[in-house]
Amino acid sequence: MTEKIMLVGYGGQGMMLFGRLLAQAAMLDGKYVTFFPSYGTEVRGGSACYHLIVSTGEIYSPVVEEADTLIAMNQPSYIKLKDFMKPDSLLLLNSSMVNVEDPPQVKVYRIPATEIANELGNVVASNMVMMGAYNYIKEIIPTHLFLNCLENALRGKKAALYEINKLALERGENYVRNGNLISLPAE
C-alpha cells in the first residue's frame, strides 16, 4: 500500500498540523512515511502545499508527482495544484471555500469544513473536519492513534482545545458517513 497525499490551503488553515499528525500516527502504526512542505517565500495567507506519503514499503522519492488524494482547503490553492491529480484520484474539497465544477474522472467529496468547524465554535478546527472525512474514506490509520498524536500536540495551555478538535474529527467522519456530497467520476 502506498498513498500519496497533497494537502493544500492558506497558511493558517492547519494543513501543516494535519499532515504532521497524520504522519506521526502512520509512523506509530508501523508505516513508512515522508512529509515534505513545499512552499516559497509566501507570507501568512499565501498558498501552502504539503506532500505526504504513507506506505507499507520503503519510500524513495518524497516528492508527490501524482496525488492519490488531493485535499484542498481554499480555491486559489486548488486551482494552483489541481493538475497533480490523475484519473482515479480522490479529491476532498472544503466546499465552504472552494466552489468549482467537478474535474473529470476524479471522485469528489465536498465537505463544508469551515462551516462545520464554525458551528462547533472554532473555525481553526476545519483541518480536523477534513481529516475525519478523509480517514473515514481511506482508512489510512486507526483513529485512536491519530487522537493520541493530537492529544500529545495539544499539551499545556492548548489542552483545552483537544475536545473540540476531537469533535471536529467526528463531525467530518459523520458528514461523509451520512452520504451527502459524493460526485462519482464523470465519464
Add this chain to the structure above:
Amino acid sequence: MKSSLHNKQLMTGNEAAAEAAIQAGCRFYYGYPITPQNEIINHMAMRMPQVGGTFIQAESEIAAINMLHGSAAAGARVMTSSSGPGISLKQEGISYLAGSELPCVIVNVQRGGPGLGDISPSQADYFQAVKGGGHGDYRMIVLAPSSVQEIADLVYDAFDLADKYRNPVMILGDAQLGQMMEPVEFYKPAKTYLPPKKWALTGADGRPKNVIKSFYPVKGELEKFNRRLQKKYRKIEETEVRYEEINTKDADLVLVAYGTCARISREVMNKASKIGYRIGLLRPITLWPFPKDALRRLSQRVRTFMVVEMSAGQMVEDVKLSILGRCPVHFYGRMGGGVPSTNEIINNILEVLPKINAADSVEMIEI
C-alpha cells in the same frame, strides 16, 4: 543497525542534524539565521541550555565561523550551519580552519543560487564544498546524506572524522532534506577510539605551549606544512570513501546521484524496471573523497552513465575524471530551485538508451 518503532521520532532533517550533534557531544553551536536551515538554529537554541552547552546567534556568518575557530582550538566539539549565501561568507574561515587543522562540523542546507537566489532545494554548491571555496590547497571531507535518518547518522560520523583527521567536515544537504520530516532514531554513538587532543589550547600549565596557526612566514616551512596536509588528504582518500551501489549488475545504464536526487533516482529505477529497463544507481555518500575507484571499476562493465543533479552538472566532472572516457557520461539536471521529476529523468534515459542498442547492432554486423 536495527531500529525499533517506539524510539522513532518524526523530525525534520534540520532538527535531526542539530539533535545528532548534541548527542555526539557537540556543546558549542554558533550560527546566523537563513532559510532553509533555521530549524537547526531553533533546535540548538532550545537544546544547548538543557545540556549545559553554549548557543550563540552571532552577529554574522563570518563571526560564527570564527567563533567556531576559537572553540575548536580549545578542543571542543563545535558546529555551525547555514545555506548558500551564508556558506559563501564562511569560506575565509573554513580555509583558516583547514589551515590550522581544526576539527569542526559545518552544515550547508543548499538553496537555489547564485546570489541571494531562492529558498528551494539545490545542489549547486557542490564545487564550493568539494573543490574548496576558500583559498589554498586544502580539502574538506564532504558527506551527502539522502534521508533524515542518514543525516543523523552522518552527523555523528562527521564529528568523529573531524577529530580523527583534525579537519573540517561538511554535511552537504539541501532544502528538501532539511525541511522534510521522516521517522528518525538516535543511536548512542559507538565509542570510536580517538586520540586525545594534545594539541588543543587548554592552558600550558606544566607542559610546553601549543600553537594553533595557519601562518608560516619562514621560507620553506609553509611548503613543508602543505606536504604534510596533502599526505593527510591522501590517507583520507584511501580510507574514508563511502558510497551505495544498487542494481548495477547487468544495468543498461547507471545513474549517479547524491542526496535528494539519489532518492528520486531510486524511484526512477523502480518505474523504469516496470517498462523493461534495467537501471542501476551509484550514490556517493562522501563527495570528497569521491568514490572514483568504484566508478572506474563499474565503467569496465557498464555501457553508459547518467548523472542527475540539481545543478548545471557539477558532479559530472568528477564522474568523467573517474571513468577516464571509457564510456559516455550523460547528464540531466534542474537549476535554481527546480527539482527533477521521475518522468523527466526517464524521458532523458530513453533518449540515450536507443543509441546504446544501435551501437550493439553495429558490433553484431562487424562480427
